[in-house]
Amino acid sequence: DAGVTQSPTHLIKTRGQHVTLRCSPISGHKSVSWYQQVLGQGPQFIFQYYEKEERGRGNFPDRFSARQFPNYSSELNVNALLLGDSALYLCASSLEGTPYGYTFGSGTRLTVV
Amino acid sequence: EDQVTQSPEALRLQEGESSSLNCSYTVSGLRGLFWYRQDPGKGPEFLFTLYSAGEEKEKERLKATLTKKESFLHITAPKPEDSATYLCAVTTGANSKLTFGKGITLSVRP
Numbered sequence: 001d002a003g004v005t006q007s008p009t010h011l012i013k014t015r016g017q018h019v020t021l022r023c024s025p026i027s028g029h030k031s032v033s034w035y036q037q038v039l040g041q042g043p044q045f046i047f048q049y050y051e052k053e054e055r056g057r058g059n060f061p062d063r064f065s066a067r068q069f070p071n072y073s074s075e076l077n078v079n080a081l082l083l084g085d086s087a088l089y090l091c092a093s094s095l096e097g098t099p100y101g102y103t104f105g106s107g108t109r110l111t112v113v
Numbered sequence: 114e115d116q117v118t119q120s121p122e123a124l125r126l127q128e129g130e131s132s133s134l135n136c137s138y139t140v141s142g143l144r145g146l147f148w149y150r151q152d153p154g155k156g157p158e159f160l161f162t163l164y165s166a167g168e169e170k171e172k173e174r175l176k177a178t179l180t181k182k183e184s185f186l187h188i189t190a191p192k193p194e195d196s197a198t199y200l201c202a203v204t205t206g207a208n209s210k211l212t213f214g215k216g217i218t219l220s221v222r223p
Binding site (some may be wrong): 004035040041042043044045050055057058073088090092097098099100102103104105106107109 | 117138146147149154155156157158162164200202204208210211212213214215216
């Protein structure tokens with residue numbers, strides 16, 4: 001069975017640009033959560049979606065937004081990129097809206113120059 | 114605010130040299146403490162979930178324990194393939210997120 005799929009795996013953007021990151025959960029999983037992991041730090045919670053509704057939001061500015069589609073895949077959008085947005089962005093899926101049984105994808109490495 | 118502190122930041126062991134990784138936490142109403150393994154450039158890989166003080170879980174050379182204030186990940190006779198970053202995280206269940214520590218980078222020399 002396919003695991004959590006994230007795309008793209010790497011990308012480089014310029015300050016001020018916009019970026020869209022994508023996540024396909026494990027088949028049957030209805031919840032997707034997004035985390036940001038800056039180099040040398042642990043992952044930090046950004047958003048959780050369950051059944052296409054936002055269930056939780058971390059302490060991130062409004063430049064960050066996300067949505068979940070009817071097929072349970074998800075997009076994370078970041079506007080007006082800053083150098084500090086450079087990080088590994090991780091998507092985790094689970095059956096229900098809890099972290100029990102989280103499966104993480106391999107992440108998208110975003111570099112802002 | 115939930116806080117998770119892991120120590121040491123980095124640990125270098127000789128193959129076969131057993132040791133323990135520490136995770137101390139401050140939360141209101143722990144619902145679960147998680148240990149993950151993360152290899153460079155990869156997402157975290159689930160190892161254990163512990164729910165209450167006194168609970169222990171084992172998997173191959175790894176054993177996780179939990180008290181009311183901290184958790185330990187004991188590594189017995191480690192091998193070079195155990196080299197990775199080990200992350201500890203907690204959830205209070207209130208909003209279903211995980212709060213992670215910074216991780217411990219383990220290096221095992223042959």
